[in-house]
Amino acid sequence: MIGLYVHIPFCDAKCPYCDFYSIKAKTDKKEKYVQAVLNEMKMCGGNKLANTLYFGGGTPTLLEPIQLEKIVKCAVETYGLSYENEITVESNPNTLTDRKLFDLKKIGINRLSIGVQSGIEAELKALGRKHSLDQVEKAIKSAKREGFDNISVDMIIGAPGQTIKTIFETLDFVESLDVQHCSFYQLKIEPKTPFGLNKPNNIASEDEIAEIYLTVVSQLEKIGFYQYEISNFAKTSRECVHNLKYWNQEEYIGFGPSAHSFVNGVRYFHDRNIDGYIDDVIKVEKEKVLDANFEWIMLRSRLTKGVSVSELEKRGFWNDDLILKIKKLEGAKYIEWKDDRISLTPAGMMVQNAILLNLFR
Ligand code: SF4
CATH class of the missing domain: 3.20.20.70 (Aldolase class I)
Known part of the structure; x- marks a missing residue:
């Protein structure tokens, strides 16, 4: 849906x-x-x-x-x-x-x-x-x-x-x-x-x-x-x-100037121009999803439920180096690791970008 x-x-x-x-x-x-x-x-x-x-x-x-x-x-x-x-x-x-x-x-x-x-x-x-x-x-x-x-x-x-x-x-x-x-x-x-x-x-x-x-x-x-x-x-x-x-990176369609859509793995967006939109509603630009896995982690780590270890494994992120970094950030109270789930704490959420770059880039 x-x-x-x-x-x-x-x-x-x-x-x-x-x-x-x-x-x-x-x-x-x-x-x-x-x-x-x-x-x-x-x-x-x-x-x-x-x-x-x-x-x-x-x-x-x-x-x-x-x-x-x-x-x-x-x-x-x-x-x-x-x-x-x-x-x-x-x-x-x-x-x-x-x-x-x-x-x-x-x-x-x-x-x-x-x-x-x-x-x-x-x-x-x-x-x-x-x-x-x-x-x-x-x-x-x-x-x-x-x-x-x-x-x-x-x-x-x-x-x-x-x-x-x-x-x-x-x-x-x-x-x-x-x-x-x-x-x-x-x-x-x-x-x-x-x-x-x-x-x-x-x-x-x-x-x-x-x-x-x-x-x-x-x-x-x-x-x-x-x-x-x-x-x-x-x-x-x-x-x-x-x-x-x-x-959750599910699909959506956005209608109207400046609205974005994400369908079949591709992003589209309309210009910020109402007259152009009224003249030609199908004129949309395609936006390249540069790194689908990184985008997934960017979006999912916004959620307090975080991500599961098995999802990280499936996407090829899981390795010894990552585990070490996660443990370090857990010690600094930026990350919480409970059972199979890894998530950012509120303090981690404030510096989400820096944490993700440190872990996944
Ligand atoms: S101009 Fe003000 S009311 Fe209009 S969208 Fe922006 S914040 Fe909302």
Whole structure:
């Protein structure tokens, strides 16, 4: 079973740190865009069945529910998606009115991923976000009233002004929301963004960020969120089924500008250009998978379940030199080796790249 990703490249305004592909939403363009996505979905369909659908962005909830519904229906008709499968929509709190939530539930959306980012008003402002904490609380309460029982919140580590003290307040806020899943992504300063051109001077140092990350991991565990991936935490059985496909190197098709696909061992991607996409939805670029085994270890080591010794053997990684290095890193508490499984500890996850280069290159 494959995963379906649909990129909705519309936002009300651009956040100063964001490098995702999105443009200001215009009504006529939205309709043309939905038609283009439907065309591509039908063109690529036929021989693959899907069991997840994920609307990412951008801000997918800037589309009308009827437009999202057309895409959901197309996924059901063309890829055999069931309404019982995970159907996620990313959203901003200020787009989630009672009416919108009612309609989203009605068209089959059963998982909400909400961009909350911080539990501190001043940090939201520094991130250029347009919502308030009050709006977050109202949106989540309303979503629960409409019957959503699978809600995730996206948070940021390294927001301007964030400290160990404020991350505790943010974690309290997350706890108070009583949701099933949360993601804590480290802010990456991308060169061509306003933050890249003019970096805020109150972003925590690398050491402080490491301390904040380890605090997040340990505090979330105390309130019932277990870590299953570097940045992702879930209550029991509430992991994101769609995102797990990426880390398990399963197949997925991405529709829309900037979306990536991985099918039959080959990666494809669309340009970051909505007009080009509307003109010619099948224009995709192929991306070479340079070293499939190394890519596998890069993705799988993001998961707390790690990899098994037999999988490493099967892929030709297992040898005396590797065992020695693993034992050394185990001693330094970067790696955990339990029975047949080898995984990174939270401290190891923070330096994942360096560890993998040391072990496998
Ligand atoms: S709302 Fe999300 S996708 Fe849109 S600009 Fe802000 S961070 Fe980027």
